[in-house]
Amino acid sequence: MTNRLTDQTSPYLRQHADNPVDWWPWCDEALATARAEDKPVLLSVGYSACHWCHVMAHESFEDDSIAALMNAHFVNIKVDREERPDLDKIYQMAHQILTQRPGGWPLTVVIDPHTQTPFMAGTYFPATASLGMPGFADVLRQVSDWYAGNQHQLTDQKQRLAQIFARLEPAPGDLPDQRILERAGKELAAAFDKQYGGFGGAPKFPHPGSLALATRLGRRGDERAARMAGFSLERMADGGLFDHLGGGFFRYSVDDRWEIPHFEKMLYDNGPLLAACAQQGLTTTAHATADWVLREMTAPEGGFYSSLDADSDGREGAFYVWSQAEVESALGDAWALFAAAYGLDRAPNFEGHWHLQRRHDDQDLADRFGLTPDAIDDHLAAGRQTLFEQRAARTRPDRDDKILTSWNALMIGGLFTAADALDRADCATAADDALAMIRQHLWCDGRLLAVHAGGRSHTSGFLDDYAFLLDALLTALRTRWHSPDLAWATDIADALLAHFADDANGGFYFTPDDHEPLLHRPRPFQDESTPAGNAVAARALLHLGWLIGEPRYLTAAERTLAAGATLMNDYPMAHSSLLLALDEYLDPPPVVILRGADTATARTWRDAATARTWRDAAAAANPLTVVYSIAADADLPAGLADKRAEPDGPVAYVCRGTTCAPPTRSITELDAQLG
Structure with a gap:
């Protein structure tokens, strides 16, 4: 027998299609059924590569007696957090409010079907009581009994949660100055593990945002921060967090020595870590990670799969x-x-x-x-x-073969960075193919879709889809200029402003203005397993605004930073990606527009000898320099077309923010302008 999950695109949901639980996907019909039958909704959120999700499935969801309890007393909804990050964000936040501790996966929440308000939350529950945790069967009985006798309390519960959600939303504040970056550097140093690298203790995550912030501070002259970033990456690459045979990084280390990982491999970790290793000169690790992505995670039609499971043959790490x-x-x-x-x-x-x-x-x-x-x-x-x-x-771990716009964008950026640093045109080719796949299957009528799986594209794009793809397109343009990508980037930025902006407070909501109504509409500023969408949006809008001279983008970026100002002041290290954007707003990096270089047929800038010479000179003069190498015959918008090419050789325009120096045709003068 199968349930309603058998036709879903998510491999995670299909894993539960043969459960005796009468699962629904999240949909209006499921919620309407719960309301009509006056049953609470048992919401179970997980993902395909999640080890403890599999454990709970085997112990509870495949058990006939537990399934009978679930079917009798609840309407049961299974959600793939990767397809529905909006639901995951809301109910992870609710879990933390209700339990006063962080959440995780599997996430188990019971909600009022009439208001979507949660009144019980947990993560993994064993089938029977053990290790101080109640058994899932007992939890089901107690929650069902409570709902039957205490529904009158749910109205108050909804009001209390709404008030807490409102208090958690930041109010606009005055932008911090550069001293906030000094504070963040001190926080990073305090959390830094001097013996093993990384920030914090076990379980130890790679935290690409913290590494990126430490690297930026190092490029601004903080030698301690530079050492922290370099040493941390080296220890991760040498340790068990890295797959020394097949390449790629695992999700996190269960110990503080980077020795034993949780063995799942996630696309969203490996994109930023590939870029970081390539930029830090860990070439063996970067090459192996790029090889893994191209060999095992690339779809035939272009684009990249989501993850590899932690388990094979029923055991974690067996492969x-x-x-x-x-x-x-x-x-x-x-x-x-x-x-x-x-x-x-x-x-x-x-x-x-x-x-x-x-x-x-x-x-x-x-x-x-x-x-x-x-x-x-x-x-x-x-x-x-x-x-x-x-x-x-050996038996391979299962692969989640859905293609997510946001995670693909992170890998596209990583591959273009690797193409530059490692001189690998195959990385640029794979990244270009992924962009083409997204444009063909996930870009429709000026809007992004979030998911492509089983030959179907669906789910309106979220903030991360727009912000991460916009950032990836800008990385692509720095690697090889392609004018249609610039036009696409402006379309994405316009859609972001039109459908996600909080006009009253600044910043961007996670869901678009025509999304289904949910319990809450968050505006995420804090880095989680991926960088905060508002942070990436602010930084990408700054760079796009400077590149084409569009004040709307610069204003939106400034208002986003102001919206997150209080959070940056209160918790600098938790907002590393937002601080990166703030740093560039306060002290814009030099942007070099190189025109007339031999880039017309170049796959990457390294394929163009003249462009490479100038670009290497720019990087040597100032490591924060951003270079766009644009062929003389490129089709450009008005704000960029005034950086004209010359017929008899390259010419460089050096800009900082909205101010540009006179054009130069001398590398010596370029060095002086960047110094």
Whole structure:
């Protein structure tokens, strides 16, 4: 028997299609049924790669007796948080209010069908009471009994939650000055793990926003911040957070040493981390991550899949860990060197097996084994390839093959950055193909859709879809100029202003103005697992406004920063991406418009020798410089077309904010203007 989830596009929902639970997707019909039958809604939110979601499914949702309780007393709705981040944001926030602790997945919420107001919230529940947690069957009975006798309290509950939601919404404030960045740097330093890198303790997440802020502060002269960013990335890349055989980063580390990860791989982590590794010079890690994306996460029609599961063969990490006998048998005489390099000469670190992490660098191993560092590198590369090929015969983790606009945009930006830093045209090609796929399948009548899966595109785009794609298009234009992408970027920016802007308070709502009414309409400013949509929107609108001379975009960016000013002042480190935008607003980076360079047929700027010479000079003069290399025959809007090309060689226009210096045809003068 199957339930109503069998025809859904989400692989996560389809995983539950054979449950004995009478699941509904989130829809008007489900809510109407709950109202008509006067049953509370049991809302279960998760995602395909979530380990504890699978555990709860096996323990409870596949159990006939628990399913009977759910079906008798509730209308049960299953939500993929990746397809419906709006619902996830609202009910994660409600969970934190009701329980006074952070949420997570699976998220389990019971709501009043008449008002969508939650009155019970939790995350994972075991089927029977254990480890201090109540059993799910007992929870179901108690919640059903409470609802039957206490519905009169739900009106007050809705009012209280509405008041709390309103208090959590920031009021506009005065923009902070540069001292807020100094405070943020001190907060980062206080949270920095000097021994293992990263910020905070276990469970330890990579926090790309914090790394980006530390890198920016380093480029502004804060050497301590630069060391924090570089050391953190190095330790992540050497540790078990990184897949040393197949490339790509796992979601987070369960310990503070980056040793044992939660084994799911998410697209949204790997896009920013690919960019960070490429920019920081961790070329081996960046190349391997790019290879993984192109090999395992790229759809035939273009675009990138969402995630790889943590589990295979019913066990977390089973695809990735090794026994000593397996590695010895595969590597033969190369075993001792590989074991020393990747920790297999130590005690097992994961349930009697070994999860690989780099324990010694090439020079240490060269001294120990009497080889040159280059020979060490060759031997280890050969060993990794041998184990990679052997691992390929194992049962692979499931892949969530839906294509999300926002997460694709993060990877598009990462791949274009890698194309520049690593001189890899294949990265630019994959990113261009993804843009073409989004334009064909997810851009309709001047609006974005959020999801493409099973041959269908659906769900009105959210703030992150617009903001992240706008930012990705600007990264694309810096890598290789394509005038239609600029036109598309302005269309996206116009739609963002038209359908998401909070005209009263500044900033942008997460949902568009024609979205279905929900319990709350949030305006997210704080970084979560992805950067805050308002932060990315502000920064992208600044850059687009400066590039084409459009004051509407600059005003919207300024009002967004003002809307988040109080939050930045109160919690700087939690708003790293917003601080990046503020930094560029307060002290705009130099923007170089290079015209007439040999870019007409270039795949990336590195393919154009003249453009590369000028761009390298600009980066050497000021590491914050943004360069757009535009062919002489490019079709440009009026605000940019006045940066004219010359017939007999390149000419550069250096601008800061809305002010531009006289054009120059001398690299020496360019260096002086950027100094």
